[in-house]
Amino acid sequence: MKKLKLSLLFLSIIIACLSVDAQETSKKKLQDDFEQFKKNREQDFQSFKQKREAELKKMQLEYQDYYNEMTGLKKYYVQKKDTVKAKVVDDIISYETNISEALGQPLKVTEEVKYGTTAENKIYKINPRIKYESKTEEKNDEVTPSVNHPVQGETPKIEEASSSAVTPSLTPLPKQKAIITSPFGMRNHPTLGRPVKHNGIDFGSGRGTEIYAASNGKVVLAEFNSSFGNYIVIEHKDGQSTAYAHLDRLAVSKGDAVAKGQIIGYSGSTGRSTGPHLHYEVRTNGTPVNPKDYLIESK
Ligand SMILES: [Zn+2]
Structure with a gap:
């Protein structure tokens, strides 16, 4: 009888040990899952952040383009001594300047927006008088004397x-x-x-x-x-x-x-x-x- 009791005690100790072990395993699994989940979320967040930053950058560039056009226009009216129009454009510029400063993104006439790029391409869209076909590459570099055209x-x-x-x-x-x-x-x-x-x-x-x-x-x-x-x-x-x-x-x-x-x-x-x-x-x-x-x- 005593022997049986001892055996039972021994068995229950083993079961208890196994159960603790099982708990440990599932706890470990939960932790791993959670780590993986955190990692995935972090990646999602990073790609989302990058996307938004790219969008923001694009918006800023477009806004800067617009601002540059306004300052160019003002320069033109000042040169033409058209004070009324120069004043109107100047008001628009001040308004935009105030907003951009309030947003903590002060605008200035950038020198970095280099001539001869997208801005020039844009003109063809704005000015219907100029015929323009967009071509990514020139097929023929040779000059064909076009006398017969x-x-x-x-x-x-x-x-x-x-x-x-x-x-x-x-x-x-x-x-x-x-x-x-x-x-x-x-x-x-x-x-x-x-x-x-x-x-x-x-x-x-x-x-x-x-x-x-x-x-x-x-x-x-x-x-x-x-x-x-x-x-x-x-x-x-x-x-x-x-x-x-x-x-x-x-x-x-x-x-x-x-x-x-x-x-x-x-x-x-x-x-x-x-x-x-x-x-x-x-x-x-x-x-x-x-x-x-x-x-x-x-x-
Ligand atoms: Zn150029």
């Missing part, structure tokens, strides 16, 4: 003064100032951090350099644009056109007939620009092509 729409028949078969052919600024600081094509946007197409060539011309019409033609646009600043577009023959941006001042008006080599304006840093330069575009039927192939002559 029909003259587009209302383009006036223009006699070409030069013997050159390529239109346009003249480098639009003096030889010694024709230093290319940014080429045509894809380039990394300084703030967006992704490649954006540059539709023209930038020449580090400094301020006040004479800008020439690259070929005979008709001025179809000569106005201030918040991104391009003082901006000229000339239509040439065969559906060719050229654009000149960020000019300090214009020497021609819309509708003027211009001769190749004629001074049409002076380089500057108007619109969205980080410093005095000439942004120059050559377009074939409205599509920007590499101007490098059209810098055949210079003076």
Whole structure:
């Protein structure tokens, strides 16, 4: 009898031990599950945070773009001595400044929003007068003398003064100032951090350099644009056109007939620009092509 009691006691001790062990195991499992759950939530939170931060950054950039346009516009009205409009724009700027300061995100005219990027691409959407087809790459880098092409729409028949078969052919600024600081094509946007197409060539011309019409033609646009600043577009023959941006001042008006080599304006840093330069575009039927192939002559 005593032996049985002892055996029972022994057995119950074993059961008790096993049960404690089982409790330990399930407790450990719960802890592990909880750790995993915390880890998953942390990951979810991180990806959510990253997404929101990217959205916020994008919004800030868009807001900054808008703010820059407003300050550009104010500069323009001040230059034009249109005090009434300058005051209206100034009120808008003050209003935005107050809000941004209250939000702890003070705005300023950034130098980092570099010229010649998305801002320029945007113009084609805003300005329906300029035909533009978005192309990610240029299929043909060669210049095809387009003498046989029909003259587009209302383009006036223009006699070409030069013997050159390529239109346009003249480098639009003096030889010694024709230093290319940014080429045509894809380039990394300084703030967006992704490649954006540059539709023209930038020449580090400094301020006040004479800008020439690259070929005979008709001025179809000569106005201030918040991104391009003082901006000229000339239509040439065969559906060719050229654009000149960020000019300090214009020497021609819309509708003027211009001769190749004629001074049409002076380089500057108007619109969205980080410093005095000439942004120059050559377009074939409205599509920007590499101007490098059209810098055949210079003076
Ligand atoms: Zn440019």
